[in-house]
Amino acid sequence: MAGHSQFKNIMHRKGAQDAKRARQFAKVIREITVSVRAGAPDPSANPRLRAALSMAREANMPKDTVERAIKKASGAAGGEDYVEVRYEGYGPAGVAIIVEGLTDNRNRTASDVRAAFSKHGGSMGETNSVSFMFQRLGVIAYPADVASEDDMLEAAIEAGADNVESSDEGHEITCPVESFFAVRDALEARFGEPRTAKLDWRPGNTVPLDEEQARSVLKLIDVLDDNDDVQAVYANFDLSDDVAEALAA
Template sequence: MAGHSKFKNIMHRKGAQDKKRAKVFARLIREITVAAKSGLPEPDKNPRLRSAVIAARAANMPKDNVDRAIKRVALGEDDSSYEEVRYEGYGPGGVALIVEAMTDNRNRTASEVRAAFNKYGGSLGETNSVSFMFDHVGLLQYAAGTASADEMFETAVEAGASNVESSDEGHEVTCDPDDFSSVRDSLMESYGDPEEAYLAWKPQTMTPLDEDKAQTMLKLLDALDDSDDVQRVSANFEVADDVLARLTA
């Protein structure tokens, strides 16, 4: 959580593992479908689709599921019509949140997101009401054992990355969104698939929360996570490790 990373997208998930897995797979399939429709349905010729396939591999999605989703688009068998929408607002304690969704019904998604914010003391704002407090970056994460901090830094910078933060938990490489595909492909040649690779909203500053506010914040994130349309949530809060341990026990 935020105590371990300055800018990881913060998602707290509870519930049965199979339910979580099914939800993650559904989101990944939706991204694969949209990505395949945005260009050629071939990962090697479609950078966004390639990123989606990498994310699916990182989540241990069966290859057949991925291939089937791409094939449906290639054969014109997928008649879904998803659009990407972004919601911005404030949560408990003045925490800024960016909610990214893919939906075939904007009214439904907006209603679900608004209901979650309202229930847990948040408020939705206009587009760009909080995004100015974040940097939009390409983000790649590698395990700590992939390389030494110095080696990862040198390789990433040579590939065009703007920064690398290394810790016992791993390496987080950031780059300009326009350079994301080239940086990712270069690092993959050196180190293989990253654990995660996507365009992220990196908070410029963090908002500390006490235990009560943190508890409410986690409930808000859970409510947003319950929406099938929500793909990712970025937030600029941090919670002390001991508090987080109690709240997630």
Template sequence: MAGHSQFKNIMHRKGGQDAKRAQLFTKLAREITVSAKLGSPDPNANPRLRAAILAARAQSLPKDNIQRAIDKATSGGDAANLEELRYEGYGPGNVAVIVECLTDNRNRTASEVRTAFSKNGGTMGESGSVAFNFERVGLIHYPLKAGEADAVLDAGIEAGADDVQSSEDGHDITCRPDDLNAVSKALEAALGDPEFARLDWKPLVQVPVDADTVPTLMKFLDILDDCDDVQRVAANYEIDDAIMEKLGA
């Protein structure tokens, strides 16, 4: 099992599903608001906003919520205070971790992320300290039902993608960041709406994690994911399937 963000990742969720869903909706709405604020409120003219809306629809965020999030960007208010932050460091097992945040309080967010690292066997680093372990890519994800692997591969090639990987988790199609809007639009014409289309971090190297470290690493990633200001977490871990089966049993 390789892990970073939702790129071939198993999301380890705890209880309180209603609270989790509400938290997810808040994060999706924030991304929509900031995307609309930084660009155009028209998704056809704003690739980032279009990707944010696709991700929100995939998680069943109501249409009214999506529109309210866009409206916040043009009306000022809370949206004016939101800023993007990125933190980097190493987690348990010397796994490289990138944490992307949207926040209205830089000090609060820095404190929460720093505490998550320090209390769970991790170490915060300076900006750029682990980013060299990753490549910035455009990522479009489709569920298995979108089509057979060969059909999705053909669609990806026609759309101008750089790579297509199909597994039991679905189809991951990657492209250069600047090509994300064009490639995602071409894929939509061939395969329909994806589950999400966004900029992401693809590991260039992966760090094997042993059975003793996996529970600590998963707890650490969960704690980061549970922070309200954290939008996305990327990590370059790799866990052997036999270890996952043993832990699952």
């Protein structure tokens, strides 16, 4: 019986991982669709599409899936029309949360996001009700072995970045949103393709959480992230090492 239970657990975890991978692919395909329609199907002429293709590689999306998404979005009858949406609110313990999405039905998405906040101890607010606590940045990451700390700093400054943080784990370059594509392209020309390159919301201050609060906040974030219309969720909480270890146990 123990072996049977273990097999069921493995299959359950695999099923959950497959479902998560499918949702991740769906989110990337939406971003590719919007990128193509906002610019062109040629990545060299479309910076946003290049960023979407970077997301696809990070998600290990098959090349033929990416090509089908670009072809479909390029067609005269290219399927759904998505609009960008952003929702803001507070989760448990007063944690500020920003939700970004791409949707073909604003009413449905707003209703779903509001319900998630309400059901899991939070409340959805008006636009800009919490975003003033965050800074919008371009964030580009490279492995540590592509360049020395000094070489990366010099290249990033020349490209127009604001800051570089280097460690044994890698280099993280941050820049203004309006300079993101130019900085990314300049660094890519010198060091090759980055590990990740994306726009991010970084909190100015964070809210420390105990284990119970952390479980509540992470549950809300999981529910939001599982929504097909949601592309990314940002929050301003902080977990101590002890709390992180307890959650991982």
